[in-house]
Amino acid sequence: MAFTPHTDNDIVQMLKVIGANSIDDLFKEIPAEVRNKKDLKLEAPLSESEVLRELQRLANRNATPETHRSFLGGGTYNHFIPAVVDFLTSRSEFATAYTPYQSEISQGTLQAIFEFQTLICQITGMEAANASMYDGASACAEAALMAARLTRRKKILTSRALHPEYRETLATYCRFLEMELIDLSFNKNGETSLEDLQAHLDDQTAGVILGYPNFFGVIENIAPLAPLVHDQGAKLVVAVQEAASLGLIKAPGALGADIVIGEGQSFGIPPAFGGPHAGFFAVRQKDVRSIPGRLVGETVDQEGKRGYVLTLSTREQHIRREKATSNICSNHGLCALRATVYLSLLGKDGLRTVAVQNHSKAEYAKQQISAVDGFTLPFSAPTFNEFVIEAKEPVEQVMARLESNGILGGIPLQTFYPEMENHFLVCVTEQNSREDIDILVQTLGTSRT
Amino acid sequence: MEIPEELKFTEDHEWVLVEDDIVTVGITDFAQESLGDIVFVELPNVGAKVDAGKAFGVVESVKAVSDVYAPISGQVVEINEELPDAPEVINTSPYEDGWMVKIKVEDLADLDDLMDANAYQEFLENED
Amino acid sequence: MNEIGTRGLALNEKLIFEHSRTGRRGFSLPELDVPEASLPGELTRDEMDGLPEVSEVEVVRHFTRLSSWNYGVDSGFYPLGSCTMKYNPKVNETAAQKAGLALIHPYTPAALSQGAMEIIYKLEQMLGEISGFPAITVHPAAGAHGELTGMMVIRAFHEKQGNPRRKVLIPDTAHGTNPASAVLCGYEVVSISSDGYLAAEEVAAHMDDEVAALMITNPNTLGLFEKEIVEICAAVHAKGGLVYCDGANMNALLGVCKPADLGIDVMHFNLHKTFSTPHGGGGPGAGPVGVTKELEPFLPHPRIQLKKDHYAWDVNRPDAIGRLRAFHGNFGILVRAYTYIRMLGADGLRRTSEMAVLNANYIRARLEPHYHLPYKQRSLHEVVFSEQNLKGGCHTMDAAKRLIDYGFHPPTVYFPLVVKGAIMIEPTETETRESIDEFCDAMIQIAKESEENPALLKMAPVKTRTRRMDEALAARKPKLRWVKEEKKN
Incomplete structure (x- = not known):
């Protein structure tokens, strides 16, 4: 479907006003030798319902906080949107x-x-x-x-x-x-x-x-x-x-x-x-x-x-x-x-409340994870809603274990910092319930084989 | 369009008033009118060296910006302190209250290259 | 004449801050289910001063009233030249709001973002087919960002050849972003004059071994196809330079001709112009860039590869210029453009350009008896008139403001700079003949009014909630934020 409203009659009438014989005539300044000889090779056009089905198919192949418990941050955050x-x-x-x-x-x-x-x-x-x-x-x-x-x-x-x-x-x-x-x-x-x-x-x-x-x-x-x-x-x-x-x-x-x-x-x-x-x-x-x-x-x-x-x-x-x-x-x-x-909706009270919830939940997660055998906190400075964890086992193994339990557990850091082997960044927002955090902690702690 | 007889002019539409070895510089009535409402002026510091033909300041209107060029080489001895807070003065009084800087001239002979009022009038007519 | 502009009831509305009352709230959150933590005192801020405290209904009314002071494509005809203000299909929005597309995090592992990666990959393929370029990046966030990306690719290519070169040629009809982008790549800008068209001879005369590139817009900002484009590209290539094309006007060429076939080396697209994503009051858009095969290694990170049965991030690209933003591009905009192209297909895209060009030429034919047309050559998707025929001391701005009273968004005015008092009209393909006729009638009426009663133009607009603004005041004493008034003692 093209979003062009003209009827055939409109086109005929408009060409007459212009004084052109055909639509093609309008493009005559473009040298013939550089014009497309063939139609574009694109997939056949879709109706609205078909295109939405196609987009739904693609959407279904992505993991999001609606399909997984997500602890991904690193510059993009999962916050509630009123x-x-x-x-x-x-x-x-x-x-x-x-x-x-x-x-x-x-x-x-x-x-x-x-x-x-x-x-x-x-x-x-x-x-x-x-x-x-x-x-x-x-x-x-x-x-x-x-x-x-x-x-x-x-x-x-x-x-x-x-x-x-x-x-x-x-x-x-x-x-x-x-x-x-x-x-x-x-x-x-x-x-x-x-x-x-x-x-x-x-x-x-x-x-x-x-x-x-x-x-x-x-x-x-x-x-x-x-x-x-x-x-x-x-x-x-x-x-x-x-x-x-x-x-x-x-x-x-x-x-x-x-x-x-x-x-x-x-x-x-x-x-x-x-x-x-x-x-x-x-x-x-x-x-x-x-x-x-x-x-x-x-x-x-x-x-x-x-x-x-x-x-x-x-x-x-x-x-x-x-x-x-x-x-x-x-x-x-x-x-x-x-x-x-x-920001208008949240105002000064709401912005503070969101920030306190993020910080508090992240602090809770930090304490719980650092209590799990094999996971430590390499840095001691105060953090807001994300923090670095160092694992004793390969980080790929940790992430795979979490993913198979429906958890996006964090961002492996070695890609960005070669020296930070088996380090990963965990983010907790107001969108993560205590239950989410407890499940993350339990899954991290399940015996390594 | 006002073009005072006692002043000299550049092709970049600056005017110059010569008093011994000190010259006062501003932009012409024609320049302010082409720019429209002037909203911002940037001037050099007192003591700065300026070179003939090089930009020493900037005037801005809402939709245009123009460098102001030094008509002669020398040293800035005084600037119009009022302008940064009241740039519209250049629109209302380009040749008097809207003056921009005073320069102590190195070589008075440089002034010979400038146009007098008649020549500037002719220059404007030919520019159109 | 059927006049659509009326004076409707427009409600006044304060700034959101002026609604604030201590203790009002417009949000809710779950109870905190973990112990409340606090930071050391020296890191904790005091209460935030000035942030509004308002209820939800106040916020809703506030922004609804504000919206009623705006004019969008959905309000009416919006012939803003060079901006391609076509209708934005609503299905694009529904697609982009799907949770699997709106909520996916950029650092989701590749295996769990195959749908998003497929959209990017396939959009790149489709834009490649439309433009003829073998490699496309969807990384840039806007047209100007695409220009910068493209010019950096050109610079990186020349450096790899051993000499970055010094200069970039830009015609006087170009968008201001062109020279600004070239300068960010460390180039000196050489402006070249054109007379409607850029002459290959003129380009050749400026070419030497220090020219890195020519930046050209085709069709140019006068709406004219650069008919010597093939010779121009050859002249640039002959001295080892590259040709950059500003693709702002691609809406004229879909399915008609491929920029790569003209000899162009790099081009950016504006998805918010050609591919119907909403302009959003000034953004966000997206500015994908297409390049020739020899320039592909220099494209920015990240790139997606199709492996046998899955998509993967290509991380081994030593010549890449780097990145010009975080993450993978304005994905939400890419989804909308993908949806649009999938709905139109090859025939729909070609018809889009044909109807856009038909509409522009129809306006030209109807207005030429009334407005001065400085360049007479056959134009494509837009047409540029001058203010010369306006009478009574009226200028382009006056005519533009008067159009508002008639219920239309004005065309682009005072651009390109080569036309004095330019009136640049781009109707796009989505307008009906009736809406175009209403616009032309209004334009003709305005030309007549300038002769008979110029005050109507100079006073305009009179039907809007606010009249012409004092721009000089705004610039002389810039007030860029609301500040809480000090309480009187």
């Missing part, structure tokens, strides 16, 4: 609009983005936030570039405990820009090494990037690092891969961060195999002209009525072209809207 989020964000007026260029008929999108920017400032403790980025990883790369712009320096120090895919994204963005990237090691507590930071930090450093919580779930102790970074004139970039943590842990803005970026997926956005999610990007007011991406600002209309517009656009590619702060041209508007609705 029904209101799906209902409101499905509204066509939001979903089928484009970038709010014509402000008079886009006030819905614009005000919602203004609210999103405000919410991001509130939870990060920062002064200005943009209308969202693609995801946490690309936001992290853009933050490094912004730090370089602000300081006119090229050296970025990155914690090895920052999400490995954020680090990889950062490296790709920087590889053709003559930037120097230096890894900072993590210590035996699972925190970024202060000694290593001091060894590499100097007056050529543009920025220092830390995960908060980091990839191991560890809540980095940022407060003492910030003055060291600022003393060298560098920017402290804090990357929040699990935004639900901000309901409980200190706001990065209160700890001296200059740029706070992160992933908003935890705020009402489904995991969807890793995307689309919503990156957020928050800065100090004085640096707002260096921020990448769209910004919405408050103003008034001709009659003095409060309203919102895209603003400070001269930073962007459609005006400044090769001198723009970024090549980004869109945002993840509908995902940012999901986060806005979610």
Whole structure:
């Protein structure tokens, strides 16, 4: 089925108005020798019911929290999404609009983005936030570039405990820009090494990037690092891969961060195999002209009525072209809207409650698992809702045992950290009941053969 | 369009007022009108060296951005401190309150390359 | 004339923060079933200031009212040129919301994500067949992200050859993202002028051993097929350069011609334009990239391979540029595009382009007597007029605002930059003849009004809840967030 409404008669009449003999005539500027000689080789078209059956077949081949007890985190989280989020964000007026260029008929999108920017400032403790980025990883790369712009320096120090895919994204963005990237090691507590930071930090450093919580779930102790970074004139970039943590842990803005970026997926956005999610990007007011991406600002209309517009656009590619702060041209508007609705529903009380539940359940799981023979906690620093476990047996064997019992038990870490043989990352959210956790613990403890 | 007789002009639409070895620089009425409502101005620091033909500042409107080029080489001795907080002054008073910087000129002979009011008027007519 | 714009009842609505009352709640969670834990005090934040406390019904009314201030494709005709605002089939949404697709975690083991991997693999195959490129990556999150990916692939290829080269050629009609992406790859941008079409001679004159690539849009932003494209590609290749194509306008070419057959080396798709995924108020979309065989090794991670009877992640790709985001692409968008292509099939896709081109040419024929058409050549899926024929001192922006009063979303305005006061109209294939006629009638009426009563244009829009905004005020004193007013003592 094609979504084209014209009748044969419509087409005849329209061609007549155009003065063309045939549809083919309309394409005559395309040289015949490069036109397709054959039909595209695609599977036969499906009706709506057939295509839904096909998609159901594919959906059935995937494991999810509806088919398995899931303890997967690592940058994408299984949080509860209230029904209101799906209902409101499905509204066509939001979903089928484009970038709010014509402000008079886009006030819905614009005000919602203004609210999103405000919410991001509130939870990060920062002064200005943009209308969202693609995801946490690309936001992290853009933050490094912004730090370089602000300081006119090229050296970025990155914690090895920052999400490995954020680090990889950062490296790709920087590889053709003559930037120097230096890894900072993590210590035996699972925190970024202060000694290593001091060894590499100097007056050529543009920025220092830390995960908060980091990839191991560890809540980095940022407060003492910030003055060291600022003393060298560098920017402290804090990357929040699990935004639900901000309901409980200190706001990065209160700890001296200059740029706070992160992933908003935890705020009402489904995991969807890793995307689309919503990156957020928050800065100090004085640096707002260096921020990448769209910004919405408050103003008034001709009659003095409060309203919102895209603003400070001269930073962007459609005006400044090769001198723009970024090549980004869109945002993840509908995902940012999901986060806005979610945070509005939860409010300050709900966000705290979700965070406390995550932390409490993870602490319970941590204690229970570490009591099982053959499983230990390699890191001692405080964590939020995920933590690293080291197994005495091969991790593949552990995962296989869990999978055969309907459990997605965690993320093996050796892929990302070659030295972390038989380590895996376990995440517990408000979606995991005590029973889920107890079954995970029992299954881990079933005798190894 | 106002083009004061006592000023000199560049092809990039800056005006220059010469007083001994100090010149005052701003953008012309034509420039402010083409840009539209000016919303942001970036100026160099006092003491900065500027080179003829090189950008020393930026003016931005809602939908356009333009570098401002130094008409001559020299050192910035004063900047219009009012502008960053009231950039709209460039729209309302481009030749007076909207001045941008004062530069101490290295070589006064450089000024000979600039246009006088008549030449600038002609230049604008030919540009269209 | 049948006028569809009326003044409906539009409700005012405060900011969500201004509804807040201490103690109101809009959510519920199960009781905590484990002992409550706490963090050390120095890590724990105080109460969050300013976050709203509102009830569920307030949230629902708030966003429902906000939505009523928006105009979407589902509200009416949305001829925003270069953005392909076609109808977004609802079945796409139903498909993407299936639990097995919406709730799957990106780190689910491959054996337990075969359905998701099959969708990615098959979508890549289908996009390959449509475009002629032997390798596709669905990694990038948007068109501009795809451009960056594609240009990085080009740079990595040249580096592997021993010289990354210095320059990228970009015609003056290009989207602003093109130069911005090239610069992120460390290239210097050389702008080349075109007169409607880009001339192969002009390209050849700029080519030397330091040109890494030409970035071209085809059909270009004037809606014209670059008729010298084959010669242009040859001229670039002759000096060892590569040709990047911005695929924003692929909706004109489905089943008609394959960009790879034209000599193009790299192209990105916009699934939110050509393949009907919703624009979402500015995203998310997806920007898959197709490349020639020699460039495949440089595509970003991750890649999927079809083994005998299962799909696997290909991890051994030493020349890959790396990754430009986390995880496997905007999978939720990929599901929608997959659903769309499966429903249309080869015939449906071809008909899509044919009807998109028919509609654009019909609008052109109806409006040409009334609006100045700067480029007369046969156009494809969109047509660009200028403001030249507007009278009474009216500009493109005034006509655009007046269209709103008539009940239409305005076309793209002031782009491409080569046309003064450009009015860029892209109707897409999903509009009926009646809706297109209503739009044309309104455009013709507006041209007449500019002569007889220009104030109607300059005042417009008058039927919207808010009027034209003071953009200068917003930019001079940026207010980018709501701040709780200090309590008066």
